[in-house]
Amino acid sequence: MLLTQVLSIMGFACYAASLTLIQTEWHLSHFESGFLASSFFLGYVAIVPLATTLTDKIDTRQIYLSGGIAAGLGLFGMGFLASGFHDAWIYLMLHGAGISATYMPGLKIISDRVKIGEVTRHISFYTAFFGIGAASSYFISGLLIESHGWRYAFMVTSIGPTLAGILAWVGTQKLPHEKSLWDVHFEMSDIFPLQRWKKVLAVKEATGYMLGYAAHSLELFASRSWLVAFFTYCATVASPDNAFPMTxxxxATMINLIGVPASIVGNEMALRIGRHRWVYWIMIGSAISGIALGAAVHMHWSILLILALLHSIFIMADSATLTAGLVISVPQDIKGSAMGLHSVLGFGGGLLGPAIFGAVLDITRLLHSDSWIPAYASIVVWGLLFIFYTQFSVWKTRRSHQS
Structure with a gap:
């Protein structure tokens, strides 16, 4: 499943890697470019409630296979058919919808089958491998774009999620209680399981982790979507004696890779000092490092790289902690629905993040200011708001019970 995780998101960073090229070719504003990045998450949020709720009912491998095929079709359509903003968002949304049926369902496949050891460690490795997949996507996309153009990159990377779906199907076995997709009666409650979500939200501990995941994902996916564009801009305005030694x-590949050990080590630290305390400190560090990165546009490339790596470490250090905390805080019978709501809120944040970042870039440049500082501030502030809210509301109840 770790291999399928990497393959499933082979095309995840293809748009981010080609954003500046597509923006120039199609004459897009920063907001339009950001909205296209957000289209992936729009598709994800639209389908993930159904995909994850059905994991409590049917063979999860069938969901994963369907998602892999859909994601592949979205990527191929973007490369082969897209002709402008008006239709590109549809293909990117299809890609996101497909990934929604692989990411959390893949985690469900693992959590249902692994019964030995500390379950949060298995979860932390799975979520950390998202970073490996994203890093691979940046690297592969960059090579393909440089050699054959962005359309070719989208078409080639479409192979990844399709292959991931096939491997998940043949590499894992159906559980005795799982039914086939064709044997299950579907209801509207399967798409929007409001009653089951109410049960999830009644668990205040779980609610806190989901809100934290929303703030985390907004910052993570906004920064990832604009990362290549940010460093392209920095390289453009750099003086000749400050030339960047790499593309x-x-x-972006390096920055994503550093997030892998950060996520795993972060979960271990959370086990030792407490998840709440760890999440709070990490979000504060992420906010400080994010604004510092936005302010360092004209600094030496080595300082920029250090700040970007530091920001990535802080962003990813609570990723596994938030998801693992959610999984172990809800009863088994609503775990699939809990994962679905977790994804809706998290990737809902991912939906807003890139568009917010792009809109702030447009607005501040109209005001003739250095726009990267407010752009980064606009995505890190949500973690600080989460800390303030949970300190006095959601997690306050649990602390009073422990005292």
Whole structure:
């Protein structure tokens, strides 16, 4: 499943790696470019409630296979058919819808089958491998774009999620209680399981982790979507004696890779000092490092790289902690629905993040200011708001019970 995780998101960073090229070719504003990045998450949020709720009812491998095929079709359509903003968002949305049927269902496949050891460690490795997949996507996309153009990159990377779906199907076995997709009666409650979501939200501990995941995902996916564009801009305005020694996509690959150990080590630290305390400190560090990165546009490339790596470490250090905390805080019978709501809120944040970042870039440049600082501030502030809210509301109840 770790291999399928990497393959499933082979095309995840293809748009981010080609954003500046597509923006120039189609004459897009920063907001339009950001909205296209958000289209992936629009598709994800639209389908993930159904995909994850059905994991409590049917063979999860069938969901994963369907998602892999849909994601592949979205990527191929973007490369082969897209002709402008008006239709590109549809293909990117299809890609996101497909990934929604692989990411959390893949985690469900693992959590239902692994019964030994500390379950949060298995979860932390799975979520960390998202970073490996994203890094691979940046690197592969960058090579393909440089050699054959962005359309070719989308078409080639469409192979990844399709292959992931096939491997998940043949590499894992159906559980005795799981039914076939064709043997299950579907209801509207399967798409929007409001009653089951109410049960999830009644667990205040779980609610806190989901809100934290929303703030985390907004910052993560906004920064990832604009990372290549940010370093491309920095390289453009750099003086001749401050030339960047590597391409923006290679830098993005490095930044994503550093997030892998950060996520795993972060979960271990959370087990030792407490999840709440760990999440709070990490979100504060992420906010500080994010604004510092936005302010460092004209600094030496080595300082920029260090700040970007530091920001990535802080962003990813609570990723596994938030998801693992959610999984172990809800009863088994609503775990699939809990994962679905977790994804809706998290990737809902991912939906807003890139568009917010792009809109702030447009607005501040109209005001003739250095726009990267407010752009980064607009995505890190949500973590600080989460800390303030949970300190006095959601997690306050649990602390009073423990005292």
């Amino acid at each position: 923006a996509t290679v830098i």
